[in-house]
Amino acid sequence: MSDHSGLSIENLSIAFDGGQKIAVNGVSLRVAMGEAVGLVGESGSGKSLTSRAALGLLPKKSTASGQIRVGRHSILGMSPGQLRAVRGAGIAMVFQDPMSSLNPVARIGDSITQVIRSHGDVSEGDAFARAVGLMERVGIRDAKARAASFPHEFSGGMRQRIMIAMALAAKPAILVADEPTTALDVIVQKNILTLLDDLRREEGMGLLLVSHDLAVVASLCSRIAVMYAGQIVEEGPTKDILLHPRMPYTVGLLASTRRDKSAARLMSIPGAPPPLGDRAKGCRFAPRCPLAIDVCRAGAVSLAEVSPGHTARCIRTADVQSMNLESFSLMQREVAHG
Amino acid sequence: MAEPLLRVEGISKSYAPRRGFFSAPAPNLRPALASASFELSKGEILGVVGESGSGKTTLARCVALLERADSGRIIFKGEDLTVLSEPQLRKRRRGIQTVFQDPYASLNPTIRIGDALGEVMLVHGLATRQTLRESVGALLRQVGLPVAAADAYPKAFSGGQRQRICIARALAAQPDILIADEPVSSLDVSVQAQVVNLILDLKDRLGLSVIFIGHDLQLIDFIAPRVLVMLAGEIVETIPADRSIADARHEYTRALIQAVPKLETVTG
Numbered sequence: 001m002s003d004h005s006g007l008s009i010e011n012l013s014i015a016f017d018g019g020q021k022i023a024v025n026g027v028s029l030r031v032a033m034g035e036a037v038g039l040v041g042e043s044g045s046g047k048s049l050t051s052r053a054a055l056g057l058l059p060k061k062s063t064a065s066g067q068i069r070v071g072r073h074s075i076l077g078m079s080p081g082q083l084r085a086v087r088g089a090g091i092a093m094v095f096q097d098p099m100s101s102l103n104p105v106a107r108i109g110d111s112i113t114q115v116i117r118s119h120g121d122v123s124e125g126d127a128f129a130r131a132v133g134l135m136e137r138v139g140i141r142d143a144k145a146r147a148a149s150f151p152h153e154f155s156g157g158m159r160q161r162i163m164i165a166m167a168l169a170a171k172p173a174i175l176v177a178d179e180p181t182t183a184l185d186v187i188v189q190k191n192i193l194t195l196l197d198d199l200r201r202e203e204g205m206g207l208l209l210v211s212h213d214l215a216v217v218a219s220l221c222s223r224i225a226v227m228y229a230g231q232i233v234e235e236g237p238t239k240d241i242l243l244h245p246r247m248p249y250t251v252g253l254l255a256s257t258r259r260d261k262s263a264a265r266l267m268s269i270p271g272a273p274p275p276l277g278d279r280a281k282g283c284r285f286a287p288r289c290p291l292a293i294d295v296c297r298a299g300a301v302s303l304a305e306v307s308p309g310h311t312a313r314c315i316r317t318a319d320v321q322s323m324n325l326e327s328f329s330l331m332q333r334e335v336a337h338g
Numbered sequence: 339m340a341e342p343l344l345r346v347e348g349i350s351k352s353y354a355p356r357r358g359f360f361s362a363p364a365p366n367l368r369p370a371l372a373s374a375s376f377e378l379s380k381g382e383i384l385g386v387v388g389e390s391g392s393g394k395t396t397l398a399r400c401v402a403l404l405e406r407a408d409s410g411r412i413i414f415k416g417e418d419l420t421v422l423s424e425p426q427l428r429k430r431r432r433g434i435q436t437v438f439q440d441p442y443a444s445l446n447p448t449i450r451i452g453d454a455l456g457e458v459m460l461v462h463g464l465a466t467r468q469t470l471r472e473s474v475g476a477l478l479r480q481v482g483l484p485v486a487a488a489d490a491y492p493k494a495f496s497g498g499q500r501q502r503i504c505i506a507r508a509l510a511a512q513p514d515i516l517i518a519d520e521p522v523s524s525l526d527v528s529v530q531a532q533v534v535n536l537i538l539d540l541k542d543r544l545g546l547s548v549i550f551i552g553h554d555l556q557l558i559d560f561i562a563p564r565v566l567v568m569l570a571g572e573i574v575e576t577i578p579a580d581r582s583i584a585d586a587r588h589e590y591t592r593a594l595i596q597a598v599p600k601l602e603t604v605t606g
Contacts, residue, residue, distance in 0.1 A: 268531030
């Protein structure tokens with residue numbers, strides 16, 4: 001694990017219908033060991049497809065191009081057998097819905113034991129002891145007794161801890177967590193996020209945290225990538241993204257998390273993301289953007305560096321910089337009603 | 339003081355799991371809802387906040403008459419609903435409508451949106467076959483959807499749009515009270531704001547009373563002047579309209595506030 005170079009995704013595209021519908025478009029993303037990176041976007045932005053592709057979990061009937069490296073392994077084009085070898089110790093995943101990801105008729109201890117044994121030559125007894133250790137590691141009290149329980153006997157938060165324990169079974173270098181707390185309430189969410197952060201620091205794992213909630217991602221990650229309609233539209237250090245966003249979509253996302261009691265309404269981004277196969281030729285956010293001008297709609301806009309380590313896909317980054325959230329929101333209302 | 343639209347007095351509800359088919363229910367269970375009391379005025383939004391298992395959904399189900407409370411009184415428009423028979427209740431349910439958390443699970447995938455909305459109006463005698471199409475169109479416009487949505491099936495809509503449809507279906511009954519049980523918890527943050535704003539617009543336009551349930555105290559505080567905080571089946575704190583959640587007294591309320599990740603804590 002020590003010589004591991006982390007996860008690197010280069011120019012990843014994922015298409016459906018024989019290349020007709022491009023769901024993920026030229027995404028590049030890196031997660032170094034010990035680093036937490038956030039991937040933020042709305043439903044349909046391609047964030048889950050991207051994160052699953054990192055484990056070689058591509059939907060049937062999809063085609064992928066580009067390069068995904070986990071350590072020294074190249075994921076795309078691997079056989080199922082080769083993928084199995086990389087998953088676990090190389091990269092592991094925690095999914096949103098722990099209830100449908102756990103076998104309902106297997107005792108938790110047995111499920112985790114099975115994962116441990118499938119990744120190494122360990123005796124049943126040793127594997128079970130390690131399973132109990134992992135359950136303790138993720139904060140399940142009275143782990144030895146609880147190992148005999150079934151998934152339905154745990155609360156949602158505890159089930160998510162069990163999923164994390166399973167993902168840790170083979171000591172992964174990279175952990176991908178796709179909306180790990182979306183189904184949970186705020187207090188349980190905080191506990192799970194704290195656990196993920198502790199594990200990253202103590203085990204030196206790389207963490208890719210995928211969420212629609214910018215605040216969740218910002219609480220854990222040092223860098224954030226924002227996805228919209230299949231593309232990364234802004235990426236940079238968390239503080240830059242939050243304090244100096246340079247892409248109007250990011251500004252809109254930030255605005256919609258504000259709870260300003262002096263305002264009569266919440267700020268929101270009017271409209272909805274474009275459906276797959278109906279994406280604008282130029283900037284894909286242009287139809288919803290208060291700053292959009294003709295040039296934005298004319299041709300594809302590429303990611304450009306706006307400050308060291310901070311890139312944005314917008315030709316009006318200079319104008320975005322001089323705006324505050326309120327004026328942006330006012331302009332958006334005009335877009336919505338005009 | 340005038341009688342409020344809704345007065346809930348000490349309602350309780352327990353769910354007793356049976357150990358076997360013939361055995362008696364287990365005694366001494368912690369109730370899902372323990373002696374909850376509150377009032378709701380016309381045109382008021384009341385917030386209810388708590389974690390999973392705190393009893394907020396049980397409270398919603400009892401008030402919406404989807405479930406009978408074990409004890410206590412629910413006085414709606416001056417009438418105690420808890421003493422009514424099932425056929426009498428069926429008529430009163432129209433006045434209190436619910437929007438549920440999961441818009442994917444609460445729409446029948448095989449029924450067109452127009453039929454789903456129209457059925458509600460026909461059942462309650464609020465439209466005739468002749469005027470139905472027009473009434474459905476008006477409902478859809480009211481929640482910000484195109485009239486053409488009436489001819490589509492639920493699968494054609496995103497989560498946010500589905501929640502708008504669920505709100506339209508609740509409004510189809512022309513209720514006095516709308517109970518929104520975590521209506522935005524399963525939606526993207528950007529879409530949450532749109533749906534919250536819609537509910538606020540409808541309250542203003544129709545004079546609806548709303549019970550808005552959730553676990554994000556910051557969001558609830560924005561929406562509702564008065565907030566009930568629930569823990570383990572009990573209302574542990576009521577934050578009145580003239581006080582901020584920042585001054586919350588109960589330890590648990592403060593824990594709820596601190597649990598929500600905030601951008602300000604990152605940016606300093």
